[in-house]
Amino acid sequence: MSEINSGTRSRRDFMAKSALAGVALPHVHAAENNTIQVALIGCGGRGTGAAVNALQVKNGPMKVVSMADIVPAKLNDNLDKLKTQFPNQVDVPPERRALGFEAYKQAMDPLKPGDVVILATPPAFRWVHFRHAIEKGLHVFMEKAVTVDGPTTKRMIELGEQARRKNLKVGVGLMVRHCRGRMALLERIRGGQIGDIIAMRAYRMGRAGGTAPPKPDNISEVMYQVQRFHAFLWGSGGVFSDYNIHQIDECCWMKGEWPVEAHGIGARHYRRDSLDQNFDTYSIEYTYADGTKLFFGGRYIPGCREEFASYAHGTSGSAVISTFMHTPGMPRIYKGHVIPRVANKTELRKAEDASAAWSYPQPEVSPYQLEWDDLMDAIRNDKPYNEVKRGAEASLVASMGRMAAHTGQIVTFDQMLNHPHEFAPNVDKLTADGPAPVMPDASGKYPVPEPGIKIDREY
Ligand SMILES: NC(=O)c1ccc[n+]([C@@H]2O[C@H](COP(=O)([O-])OP(=O)(O)OC[C@H]3O[C@@H](n4cnc5c(N)ncnc54)[C@H](O)[C@@H]3O)[C@@H](O)[C@H]2O)c1
Numbered sequence: 001m002s003e004i005n006s007g008t009r010s011r012r013d014f015m016a017k018s019a020l021a022g023v024a025l026p027h028v029h030a031a032e033n034n035t036i037q038v039a040l041i042g043c044g045g046r047g048t049g050a051a052v053n054a055l056q057v058k059n060g061p062m063k064v065v066s067m068a069d070i071v072p073a074k075l076n077d078n079l080d081k082l083k084t085q086f087p088n089q090v091d092v093p094p095e096r097r098a099l100g101f102e103a104y105k106q107a108m109d110p111l112k113p114g115d116v117v118i119l120a121t122p123p124a125f126r127w128v129h130f131r132h133a134i135e136k137g138l139h140v141f142m143e144k145a146v147t148v149d150g151p152t153t154k155r156m157i158e159l160g161e162q163a164r165r166k167n168l169k170v171g172v173g174l175m176v177r178h179c180r181g182r183m184a185l186l187e188r189i190r191g192g193q194i195g196d197i198i199a200m201r202a203y204r205m206g207r208a209g210g211t212a213p214p215k216p217d218n219i220s221e222v223m224y225q226v227q228r229f230h231a232f233l234w235g236s237g238g239v240f241s242d243y244n245i246h247q248i249d250e251c252c253w254m255k256g257e258w259p260v261e262a263h264g265i266g267a268r269h270y271r272r273d274s275l276d277q278n279f280d281t282y283s284i285e286y287t288y289a290d291g292t293k294l295f296f297g298g299r300y301i302p303g304c305r306e307e308f309a310s311y312a313h314g315t316s317g318s319a320v321i322s323t324f325m326h327t328p329g330m331p332r333i334y335k336g337h338v339i340p341r342v343a344n345k346t347e348l349r350k351a352e353d354a355s356a357a358w359s360y361p362q363p364e365v366s367p368y369q370l371e372w373d374d375l376m377d378a379i380r381n382d383k384p385y386n387e388v389k390r391g392a393e394a395s396l397v398a399s400m401g402r403m404a405a406h407t408g409q410i411v412t413f414d415q416m417l418n419h420p421h422e423f424a425p426n427v428d429k430l431t432a433d434g435p436a437p438v439m440p441d442a443s444g445k446y447p448v449p450e451p452g453i454k455i456d457r458e459y
Helices: 002-017 045-055 072-085 103-108 123-135 150-165 180-190 221-227 238-255 345-351 367-380 388-407 413-418
Strands: 036-041 062-069 097-099 116-119 139-142 170-172 197-206 261-267 281-287 293-300 307-314 317-322 332-334
Touching: 036 045, 036 103, 036 367, 045 062, 045 072, 045 116, 045 367, 062 072, 062 103, 072 097, 097 103, 103 123, 116 123, 123 139, 123 150, 139 367, 150 388, 150 413, 170 367, 170 388, 180 238, 180 317, 180 332, 197 238, 197 317, 238 281, 238 293, 238 307, 238 317, 238 388, 261 388, 281 388, 388 413
Parallel strands: 036 062, 036 116, 062 097, 116 139, 139 170, 197 293
Antiparallel strands: 197 307, 261 281, 281 293, 307 317, 317 332
C-alpha cells in the first residue's frame, strides 16, 4: 500500500492547492512519481488483454495495482498471467483483489484522480462502473459494446458528457478506429478514390456463438447468466451486438454517418437445446439518410462458409475495410468491384492481390495496442479525448439492427434511442443470489424474440 499512499498524498496535496481541484490533471509532474496506476474490472480474456496493452504503452510508467471480478479463478489466473509477463508492473496484493458485484468500488478505491480504470465486464455493467469512475475522477478505458438498449444509450451519452466536463479521457474499445491502415483508407475514400459510396457489405459468419446449456444446479441464476452473457440480451445485446458492432461501426465510419433505419430478418434454425435468446442467422439492411445501404450478414452455424470481412462499393471503385477478422485489416482499393474473398487466415495471401489499385503496407501495428497508445498520449499530454458518444451511438446502431430482426419491423435510429425497454434496469443492484434480469418460465426456457408476434419489444 505504501507506494499507492505516497503517490496519492503528493497528488492530493498538489490538487488541493490547485485552482483546478476536482479537475483531472495531466500526468506531467516531473518532480513526483509519474506512474499511472491501473485498476482492472472484469479480468477475463479482453480485460487481461487490455491490461497487457496498457502495460506496453511506451510513454511513461504504468502499473496494475488492483483487480475486480465476480469469479475468483478469473481474477487469480489472469493475475498470474499478468505477473509472469510484467513482473515489475503488476502489484496486486490480496487486499487489492476484490470479488463480487460491489468489487468494482473496492478496485477503484486505491486509485487517485488521473489514474486509469479498465472496464471489461459484460456490457450490461458498463454505465454502473463508468458512473463510479467519473465520481472518482478516473480516466477510463471501456470495452465495447457500451450499451445494449435505448435507455442505457441515453444514460451513457449523459455520463460521457459528465466525464468531458471533468476533463477525464475515455477510450472505447472499438479499436479499428485507431488502425492506421483504415485511417489511410478513410482519407482515400474521402478524397474520392472510389467515388461516392453507394453500398457497403459486411459479414461475420463463424461456427457458433452465444449458446447456453441448461443451468447447472450448483450455480445461481444471476451467476449463470452473467457468465453466459452472450446468451442473454440484457448482458451483452446478444451475439448480434457483441460480435457485429465492430464491422457495423467501421462501415459507418467510412460512410461518415450513422444509418437512419434498419430492416432485418433472422431466425433460430439450429439452437437445439440451447436456452439463449439469440438467432443464428441475421441479415440486416441499414439505410443512410441519402438512401445508400449497408448490408450486414451474421451467421453462427458450424459447417457453413465462414467470412469475417467488410467492403465498401463506390461509383468508381471499391474498398476492403477488413479482410479477415479485425487485424491485420489489409485495407485495399480496387478500380472495379471484383474483390477476392478471404475465408480464413491461410487465405490472407489473396489479400496481397496485385490487382488492387492501392493497399496499405504490411505489417500493421495491432489496433488493440494503438488504441492504448492514443489514450495514454491524450492522458499524459492533456489532449481532448472522449469516445463515449461515438461508442454509445455505435452500440445503438447495433441494437437497432438486432431489434429490426428480432421484431420483424423497420426500426429507426430515433425509435431505438427513445425505446423505453431497458433490459436490466436494476443491474446496479444485482446480487449473486437475487433475481436475474430475465427469468426462465415454468419449463425452464427464457423468452426469445418472435418476429411478427412480439413486435414492440424484443422479448
Ligand atoms: N474489442 C474487442 O475486440 C473485444 C474482444 C473480446 C471481448 N470484448 C469485449 O470485452 C468485454 C468482456 O469480454 P470477454 O471476452 O473478456 O469476456 P470474459 O467472460 O472473458 O470476461 C468478462 C469478465 O468479467 C467478469 N465479470 C462479469 N460481471 C462482472 C461484474 N459485475 N463485476 C466484475 N467482474 C465481472 C467475468 O467473471 C469475467 O471474468 C465484453 O464487453 C466484450 O464485448 C471486446
